[in-house]
Amino acid sequence: MTNTTHMTNVTLVPECNLHDIDADCVIWLCSSADINPTISNLPKSTQTFIQQVFVDEAFIGAKGQSILLHRPVGAAAKRWLIWGVGALEENLNISFDHPSASHGTRKLFIDMFKYALSLKAATITLVLPCRAVSRSLQEASKQSKQEITFVSQLLRAFHFCYYQFAGYKSAPCLAAKKVTRLNIQVSSTDMAAGLVLDRVSDSTLDEVSGEALSADSALASGDISDELLACINYEAALAQGMELARDLSHMPANLCTPVYLAEQAKILANTYSQVTTKIINQDALEALGMNAYLAVNRASAFPASMPVIHYSGNYSENAESSDSAYSGNNAHSGNNAHSGENDDSITDKGNSRNTKPIVLIGKGVTFDSGGITLKRGGDMHHMIYDMAGAACVLGVIKAAAELGLNINIIGILATAENSIGGNAYRPGDIITTHSKQTVEVISTDAEGRMLMCDALSYSERFSPHSVIDIATLTGAAITALGHTCSGVMSNSRSLEQALVKAGEQSHDPIWPFPLWPEYQDAIASSHADMTNAGKNSPGMITAGCFLSRFAQSFPWAHMDVAGTAFKYGTSNSATGRPIPLLLAYLQRLATTRKSS
Secondary structure (H helix, E strand, O other): OOOOOOOOOEEEEEOHHHOOOOOOOEEEOOOOHHHHOOOOOOHHHHHHHHHHHHHHHHHOOOOOOOOEEEEEOOOOOOOOEEEEOOOHHHHHHHHHHOOOOHHHHHHHHHHHHHHHHHHOOOEEEEEEOOOHHHHOOOOHHHHHHHHHHHOOOOOOOOHHHHHHOOOOOHHHHOOOOOOEEEEOOOHHHHEEEHHHHHOOEEEOOOOOOOOOOEEHHHHHHHHHHHHHHHHHHHHHHHHHHHHHHHHHHHHHOOOOOOHHHHHHHHHHHHHHHOOOOOOOEEHHHHHOOOOOHHHHHOOOOOOEEEEEEEEEEHHHHHHHHHHHHHOOOOOOOOOOOOOOOOOOOOOOOOOOOOOOOOEEEEEEEEEEEEEEEEOOOOOOHHHHHHHHHHHHHHHHHHHHHHHHOOOOEEEEEEEEOOOOOOOOOOOEEEOOOOOOOOEOOOOOHHHHHHHHHHHHHHHHHHOEEEEEEEOOOOOHHHHHOOOOOOOEEEOHHHHHHHHHHHHHHOOOEEEOOOOOHHHHHOOOOOOOEEEOOOOOHHHHHHHHHHHHOOOOOOEEEEOOOOOOOOOOOOEEEEEOOOOHHHHHHHHHHHHHHHHH
16 A cells, blocks of 8 residues: 655655565665665575676765666666665764755765656655664654654755756747656555555644654654654645745746736635735835835836735634734735725734734845846846745745644735836935835845835734845855855844754754944945945845844844855756745744644
8 A cells, every 4th residue: 555645746655675666766775784685685686686786886885876777687667776875874863963964965865866867767766775764763763753854855855856947948848747756665564554644734843853743643652654744745845835936936037027926926825725915006005105115116117016925824713813804705816905004904913813923025026137236247137036035935835835834924025126217216316215214225236125124114013923034135145155055134043043943954054144233334324324235345244234224123034045045147046945944944933832
């Protein structure tokens, strides 16, 4: 008997002998300790064949060694991909305790799945190494939790490699994507047959690994099979959210417009009962005094708008009390715009039974020419990725809805197109923001913070638990951290530490930068309360200082993902980060609230 989760193309199958597995491709994750025990269970003819191949290729199961066999003698599978993992059992603690330490292991898995998927196999069966993993799945222990993390990293690598942006080429062969099913062997027929699918959607976060576990009695009873299935569903939901974000990020600016992002927000509301969407239109933004927000979009051919998405984690219980303005026929359509400052139709004062919402604000500049402060032409076509923050917010809410997280989330998409025209805002302009603070424009290419500052002050009406903004904000972030790690600045040490820990647990690292008072001097202005850019100052920190002035009444963190949401200068390079980090943070918070 096999069990397939409802949101993924991953199946758990009972363990059997290697030569009996019928699949297009069998991946044998092979450690040095695994060679003799596994070969001894093969038919004699297959034993002789495999032993000779290993001698010929000097294969000892070392990390990164690989052998591809077509129609192995005495085997049911079309191909065996034998992939060396080294002493993986001994290195589990080292490999998964810290993101930098696990880089080599993750790369190993990504290289392996890239190779396997290049074979165009319809089914891939994964044989875990050394059987130690399978044995420990029966133990409710720290070791078994580590191996759940091991499986989650395998799944994350598979989903990452499986992703393919469809693109816009006219060749028919490129239009259809071949579906590949991944089978994972578990230790016994009884465990595989006993998995309960309808219990997985109610999931919690493991304290050690940061991955999803069954919310039923799995932890108490030691039924690790439920945890394994919950892990598969968690990774599948995460993959769906990241796929949405990556697809949107890869779209050209003539298709992925501010209007299109608003439509995506409405689609989420139409898809999930826990999600409602409002689109605040240009007239409403003007009535709200969102002048910094509006300035960025002034020269665009598209009208300004700000989609606001509300995810209610216990929708059936508190939708009426906390979201009465969302109810009715238009609750999911998103067709009604916010009409003014005193209209509370889209507010949540934190009175709902599920406590205060977490507000996520994503920068959604669908194309950034730099405005009058024009960017250099060579790499300007990569500025389609400047909406990756908004795509991340959409992806996180989609993943949260798939998992049914017991938490309230408000997503704000700060969308615009920073264009050039007679109506564009200019260097030297002084703009009064939504918070009534004034900003002297030094650079129109520092447009992201102009959008985000008004969105930040707007979010105060939700009485939030915390506000996190996600933006591809500065090239300085790439200079400081490259494409490996995101940067974070916060006015709350506890929020900052929670995000750093979530990054470690999800292997989506983030590093804190200071917001010391001394750095605020860089944005001092002679004519206004502040400038929107510094001079000869650390650019990422200067941007954080600017935003911090609009987030003084709530815990806030700014995530600069310019180097991690995509790889600057490389096409089709969107990563979906930092969705893994944010989902782990939200999952932990939802679990803490549920237990309390």
